[in-house]
Amino acid sequence: MTDSSRLDEALAAAPAAVSGAATLAELDAVEKALLGDTSAIGEARRSMGSLDPADRPRVGAQLNTATKEIQGLLASRLSELEAQDEDRRLQDERIDVTLESITLQSGSLHLLQQTMNDIVDIFVSLGYQVATGPEAELAWYNFDALNTPPTHPSRLESDTMYLDFGDPADEVLLRTHTSPVQARWMEANDPPVYIVVPGKTYRLDTVDATHLPVFHQIEGLAVDENITFSDLKGTLAHWAREFFGPKTKVRFRPHFFPFTEPSAELDVSCFACDGGEPTCRVCKGAGWLEMMGCGVVDPNVLEAVGYDPAEVSGFAFGMGVERPAMVRHGINSIRHFVDNDLRFLRQF
Numbered sequence: 308m309t310d311s312s313r314l315d316e317a318l319a320a321a322p323a324a325v326s327g328a329a330t331l332a333e334l335d336a337v338e339k340a341l342l343g344d345t346s347a348i349g350e351a352r353r354s355m356g357s358l359d360p361a362d363r364p365r366v367g368a369q370l371n372t373a374t375k376e377i378q379g380l381l382a383s384r385l386s387e388l389e390a391q392d393e394d395r396r397l398q399d400e401r402i403d404v405t406l407e408s409i410t411l412q413s414g415s416l417h418l419l420q421q422t423m424n425d426i427v428d429i430f431v432s433l434g435y436q437v438a439t440g441p442e443a444e445l446a447w448y449n450f451d452a453l454n455t456p457p458t459h460p461s462r463l464e465s466d467t468m469y470l471d472f473g474d475p476a477d478e479v480l481l482r483t484h485t486s487p488v489q490a491r492w493m494e495a496n497d498p499p500v501y502i503v504v505p506g507k508t509y510r511l512d513t514v515d516a517t518h519l520p521v522f523h524q525i526e527g528l529a530v531d532e533n534i535t536f537s538d539l540k541g542t543l544a545h546w547a548r549e550f551f552g553p554k555t556k557v558r559f560r561p562h563f564f565p566f567t568e569p570s571a572e573l574d575v576s577c578f579a580c581d582g583g584e585p586t587c588r589v590c591k592g593a594g595w596l597e598m599m600g601c602g603v604v605d606p607n608v609l610e611a612v613g614y615d616p617a618e619v620s621g622f623a624f625g626m627g628v629e630r631p632a633m634v635r636h637g638i639n640s641i642r643h644f645v646d647n648d649l650r651f652l653r654q655f
């Protein structure tokens with residue numbers, strides 16, 4: 308019988324057709340082709356009426372078995388395709404919660420700021436307060452109140468940057484040291500005074516490996532009853548050992564500053580060679596490193612700010628920040644501090 312052989316053929320081809328369906332839509336089409344009206348099974352069902360009644364139950368049973376078999380194949384392929392579909396969606400819509408978040412690189416303080424903080428911390432731990440003052444300063448505070456007469460060479464335009472030049476009483480300049488804050492503080496506060504003053508300072512220096520026209524200083528001032536030069540020595544020796552290490556020695560060389568008497572320059576023993584190395588890259592064989600100016604506050608300065616030199620005395624010092632930072636870290640040019648080269652800055 309042709310119909311039954313068409314049915315056999317359809318049944319034989321069904322497993323391959325069903326498993327060949329790669330998507331749900333394709334499976335739909337395969338289902339129509341196998342079970343729809345125009346399929347072998349569909350046609351066989353329609354022609355049942357024309358069959359000999361005696362054959363009908365047998366053919367009907369055959370058709371039912373074939374239909375169930377095909378439906379079984381379709382159902383298992385359907386669940387396979389649905390599972391694949393779900394897998395693909397899970398894959399596509401996957402959120403990787405382990406993905407690293409974008410980390411912003413955090414910067415660090417500039418080495419000069421770190422050095423200032425280190426120095427200031429040493430004095431703060433001795434009980435000093437931190438004071439600040441203006442960078443654009445009156446000549447009065449920068450010079451006159453500090454016992455520096457109008458004829459002093461540091462007041463020349465070749466040394467000092469003036470913002471308003473002329474009548475000495477009203478001259479405005481970029482402060483050449485942090486010492487004017489001494490005068491400002493004493494004018495505004497009664498003794499005792501224990502302050503450190505970190506800040507920017509300006510001088511008309513030509514740029515080279517050790518000079519910049521803008522640099523930093525830290526001023527120190529102690530005024531109290533019975534302050535002597537020994538207090539100055541003890542305090543600065545303590546600073547040197549804290550900053551450069553416990554073996555550091557200090558040396559005071561006589562010097563002159565208009566606002567202190569006696570005055571000295573403080574050298575510290577070279578921390579790299581301890582003074583014994585003629586080829587030392589830090590002190591170049593000198594054994595000592597020049598660190599700061601200091602001295603006992605001149606009575607004229609105390610008087611200029613309204614203190615009574617018969618009642619109180621004091622000492623003061625002023626150190627650069629660039630130099631200790633350079634010697635401590637082996638930096639060979641001061642220009643590195645302002646070049647903004649990240650390869651330099653990232654090292655600290």
Ligand code: PHE
Pocket residue numbers: 483484485486526564567570599600601602623624625626
């Ligand atoms: N102001 C001086 C300078 O800049 C340093 C100094 C400060 C010296 C305080 C003595 C006392 O060179």
